[in-house]
Amino acid sequence: MSMNPFCEIALEEALKIKESGLAKEVVAVTMGPSNCVDTLRTGLAMGADRGIHVEAARDLVPLSVAKVLKKLVEVENPGLLILGKQAIDDDCNQTGQMIAALLGWPQGTFASKVVLDKEKQVATVDREVDGGLETLCLDLPAVITTDLRLNQPRYATLPNIMKAKSKPIKRYTPEELNVEIKSDLEVVQVTEPPKRKAGVILSSVDELIDKLKNEAHVI
Amino acid sequence: MEKWRATSNLRRSLKSILNRQLSSVSEFRYLNEKRSCQSSFNLIRDCKSLGQVNAIQHRCFSSASTLVQRNPSFSTLNSDDISYFKGLLGEKSVIQDEDRLETVNTDWMHKYKGSSKLLLLPRSTEEVAQILRYCNSRCLAVVPQGGNTGLVGGSVPVFDEVIVNISSMNNIISFDKVSGILVCEAGCILENLISFLDNQGFIMPLDLGAKGSCQIGGNVSTNAGGLRLVRYGSLHGNVLGLEAVLANGDVLDMLGTLRKDNTGYDLKHLFIGSEGSLGIVTKVSILTPPKLSSVNIAFLACNDYSSCQKLLMEAKRKLGEILSAFEFLDTEAMNLVLHQLDGVRNPLPASMHNFYILIETTGSDESYNREKLEAFLLSSMEGGLISDGVLAQDINQASSFWRIREGVPEALMKAGAVYKYDLSLPVEKMYDLVDDMRIRLGDLAKVVGYGHLGDGNLHLNVSAPEYDDKILEQIEPYVYEWTSKHRGSISAEHGLGLMKANKIYYSKSAETVQTMASIKKLLDPNGILNPYKVLPHLLNS
Numbered sequence: 001m002s003m004n005p006f007c008e009i010a011l012e013e014a015l016k017i018k019e020s021g022l023a024k025e026v027v028a029v030t031m032g033p034s035n036c037v038d039t040l041r042t043g044l045a046m047g048a049d050r051g052i053h054v055e056a057a058r059d060l061v062p063l064s065v066a067k068v069l070k071k072l073v074e075v076e077n078p079g080l081l082i083l084g085k086q087a088i089d090d091d092c093n094q095t096g097q098m099i100a101a102l103l104g105w106p107q108g109t110f111a112s113k114v115v116l117d118k119e120k121q122v123a124t125v126d127r128e129v130d131g132g133l134e135t136l137c138l139d140l141p142a143v144i145t146t147d148l149r150l151n152q153p154r155y156a157t158l159p160n161i162m163k164a165k166s167k168p169i170k171r172y173t174p175e176e177l178n179v180e181i182k183s184d185l186e187v188v189q190v191t192e193p194p195k196r197k198a199g200v201i202l203s204s205v206d207e208l209i210d211k212l213k214n215e216a217h218v219i
Numbered sequence: 220m221e222k223w224r225a226t227s228n229l230r231r232s233l234k235s236i237l238n239r240q241l242s243s244v245s246e247f248r249y250l251n252e253k254r255s256c257q258s259s260f261n262l263i264r265d266c267k268s269l270g271q272v273n274a275i276q277h278r279c280f281s282s283a284s285t286l287v288q289r290n291p292s293f294s295t296l297n298s299d300d301i302s303y304f305k306g307l308l309g310e311k312s313v314i315q316d317e318d319r320l321e322t323v324n325t326d327w328m329h330k331y332k333g334s335s336k337l338l339l340l341p342r343s344t345e346e347v348a349q350i351l352r353y354c355n356s357r358c359l360a361v362v363p364q365g366g367n368t369g370l371v372g373g374s375v376p377v378f379d380e381v382i383v384n385i386s387s388m389n390n391i392i393s394f395d396k397v398s399g400i401l402v403c404e405a406g407c408i409l410e411n412l413i414s415f416l417d418n419q420g421f422i423m424p425l426d427l428g429a430k431g432s433c434q435i436g437g438n439v440s441t442n443a444g445g446l447r448l449v450r451y452g453s454l455h456g457n458v459l460g461l462e463a464v465l466a467n468g469d470v471l472d473m474l475g476t477l478r479k480d481n482t483g484y485d486l487k488h489l490f491i492g493s494e495g496s497l498g499i500v501t502k503v504s505i506l507t508p509p510k511l512s513s514v515n516i517a518f519l520a521c522n523d524y525s526s527c528q529k530l531l532m533e534a535k536r537k538l539g540e541i542l543s544a545f546e547f548l549d550t551e552a553m554n555l556v557l558h559q560l561d562g563v564r565n566p567l568p569a570s571m572h573n574f575y576i577l578i579e580t581t582g583s584d585e586s587y588n589r590e591k592l593e594a595f596l597l598s599s600m601e602g603g604l605i606s607d608g609v610l611a612q613d614i615n616q617a618s619s620f621w622r623i624r625e626g627v628p629e630a631l632m633k634a635g636a637v638y639k640y641d642l643s644l645p646v647e648k649m650y651d652l653v654d655d656m657r658i659r660l661g662d663l664a665k666v667v668g669y670g671h672l673g674d675g676n677l678h679l680n681v682s683a684p685e686y687d688d689k690i691l692e693q694i695e696p697y698v699y700e701w702t703s704k705h706r707g708s709i710s711a712e713h714g715l716g717l718m719k720a721n722k723i724y725y726s727k728s729a730e731t732v733q734t735m736a737s738i739k740k741l742l743d744p745n746g747i748l749n750p751y752k753v754l755p756h757l758l759n760s
Contacts, residue, residue, distance in 0.1 A: 002612055002613035003613070154568070155566045155609040156609065158596055158607065158609065159600070
């Protein structure tokens with residue numbers, strides 16, 4: 001099991017913010033079965049201070065994740081929530097937006113650059129959108145989801161892996177947080193795209209015309 | 220020791236013969252010969268034929284050990300030959316087009332260039348046999364060629380030899396899922412075999428940076444080593460059988476798929492590593508290990524070379540059966556890679572360390588193996604053997620670590636001229652050579668050391684913006700003599716090819732080489748297979 005690449009980028013950004021003195025603490029959160037703790041340990045080895053593991057069965061949908069996060073926010077009171085823009089197993093791209101709505105916080109998604117201003121308590125976020133880059137200014141606390149070009153995550157070096165072993169991880173269950181995990185979605189079918197057929201090498205223009213006319217029916 | 224003295228006597232007497240014969244030659248060549256005398260055994264075999272000499276075209280290599288003369292007993296191609304080949308193979312497999320010939324005439328490093336006028340692409344063993352039978356009868360010299368990724372000029376013509384390229388013979392013949400025995404044609408690209416086996420749950424026992432282009436026939440013919448030798452052993456152990464075509468067109472079917480077969484002399488071992496000089500390998504039967512699920516890789520930094528050695532000892536002891544690769548690179552190599560290649564970054568933060576070690580483990584139990592590796596790394600760290608290190612967390616990180624190590628040859632190519640040496644040395648002494656070379660070369664060139672520390676194999680590379688004889692003089696024969704003094708091998712895995720054809724005496728005794736020459740004479744009386752390479756030219760008469 002390994003960390004979702006976008007979440008890795010989010011964690012790296014959080015660590016950078018802490019290292020620049022704008023944050024006191026970085027808390028890494030994961031949700032899922034017990035072997036998720038390994039991923040959390042990697043996060044702690046990268047530099048997070050504490051870990052939170054919410055024990056739940058697999059196949060969590062974004063809305064459930066968002067509801068659990070909302071409860072954790074009420075407990076922890078963070079100044080900033082950073083997530084990866086989407087998970088590479090379901091490619092939903094929903095959790096960040098949902099949690100922002102549930103909390104009533106501003107959101108800056110697909111961030112490719114984040115600049116915090118502690119005094120004014122705002123975050124300036126450059127977003128990667130279809131037309132180019134959009135710059136937003138968000139009041140803190142806010143939700144930011146990270147895109148690929150934001151940073152390059154650091155490797156977890158051995159001395160840090162050693163230190164991570166003693167960092168605390170708190171366990172919760174969804175019941176303790178008063179969240180009901182249910183899915184309003186049912187996966188009906190998953191199919192692979194049809195396999196590409198091999199190309200054919202032709203030996204003359206006549207043959208090409210013949211194939212275009214009689215096989216592909218385009219002329 | 221006596222044997223070495225005998226060979227240096229041989230050298231001295233050759234030198235005097237050379238000097239006497241040269242008095243009749245033009246001044247230019249004499250000067251060149253004089254310079255190359257120290258290091259080469261090249262003799263102008265037949266002084267009378269000097270008039271029709273076709274001197275070798277070497278773009279950048281200087282006179283030292285490259286004054287080969289085209290053997291006048293080889294015929295030249297004529298139109299009848301071309302018609303015969305066209306009739307035998309079909310028009311498409313007989314290439315005379317200049318652009319395509321340009322590529323196959325030049326080696327991967329752009330250091331050696333031949334002037335062949337004909338490229339043949341046989342599609343079956345029978346076609347290869349017919350080609351060789353014909354060439355033997357016509358006394359046409361032949362160069363067997365596969366992926367053309369060799370590093371000693373062994374895969375390209377020296378003069379106008381006919382190139383027989385096996386790339387079209389790329390079928391996988393069979394694979395036994397129970398035993399893991401793969402039978403395939405010699406032109407299969409290594410990476411394709413790796414992907415095929417991946418789907419079956421197996422891996423190839425060898426892995427090298429050139430896997431995207433190199434072919435298994437070439438790997439077998441050069442007894443390629445690679446990154447996993449420390450775990451799976453050499454090809455001599457993994458190749459169960461092969462099919463080869465001799466110079467006279469006879470097909471030797473030794474394509475067994477048996478683990479044990481003690482019936483008679485095991486001839487396949489002659490072909491493994493003979494670099495195409497005894498026969499053309501057309502099919503290979505190889506034992507493939509099962510693919511184990513847990514692969515972990517760590518990138519470590521050490522402060523000095525003795526820590527690297529101790530780490531190797533500890534790794535062999537503590538990681539034992541799960542160790543699958545142990546590579547090293549020095550700071551120079553790391554700097555070069557970071558500089559020359561895109562998308563590569565140093566996994567270890569900030570400060571530059573002196574040596575980098577890459578350890579890979581392969582086992583069947585993920586959590587157990589990872590714990591074992593982590594425990595080993597942490598204890599090495601506490602023991603002061605490593606100053607820093609990173610354990611790859613996922614497949615992306617793992618491939619980026621390999622990219623650094625596998626990218627060194629590529630980075631060296633991009634940096635300009637490179638003098639490549641591939642030596643087997645006792646592990647304690649290995650890096651002393653690199654330090655010595657740094658002192659000898661000073662500002663002239665950059666010396667880079669990296670290689671398969673687990674196998675005692677150093678890749679010593681000297682990098683400079685341009686080729687320069689002054690640099691070469693400082694390197695050869697010093698490197699060979701140094702290696703010889705420590706009873707090392709002057710070619711651990713790259714082979715002799717053209718580059719080291721006359722250097723064999725640094726690592727093998729005269730009697731051994733004489734026996735090799737007899738075998739060559741027996742299997743290839745006309746000497747048409749890959750001439751001018753592997754064995755000293757002196758013996759090819």
